[in-house]
């Protein structure tokens with residue numbers, strides 16, 4: 001695996017990412033490594049914080065997701081194969097407040113832990129790709145959920161922060177174990 005994925009509760013996961021101002025070959029390389037890392041780990045999204053860098057950059061690939069969702073990218077509806085995997089830099093999300101949708105989420109920084117999270121079903125997101133080209137995306141369903149989850153990471157927010165108290169209480173023992181493991185690994 002090209003990059004190491006950090007687990008809860010490594011402190012980097014709580015850092016707000018810096019806005020990216022320089023679009024250069026190093027950034028393109030980093031985005032490519034992020035995509036490789038996400039694919040290796042079998043995830044549909046990965047944020048820079050999860051590989052130890054506090055930057056406003058995440059990658060998403062929903063080609064293998066078995067879910068229905070719709071999207072408009074820059075005013076068109078290109079097939080997913082044309083723009084995925086995609087790199088999202090400096091995202092600015094505008095959610096449609098209603099309706100909300102509740103679904104189970106996982107996170108590569110929380111291996112084997114899954115829980116239900118409520119989120120707006122539809123969003124608009126302004127972002128740049130890894131070459132600095134601006135885009136406007138409207139999407140819903142799993143696509144919107146995935147981007148909201150990743151954009152949260154870029155601001156130091158984790159899916160456990162958005163879980164209902166009951167859901168969180170059930171996950172508490174697993175989260176505590178994971179914290180311990182992460183701390184023990186940091187000491188080695």
Ligand SMILES: [Zn+2]
Nearest residue numbers: 106107108109
């Ligand atoms: Zn995550």
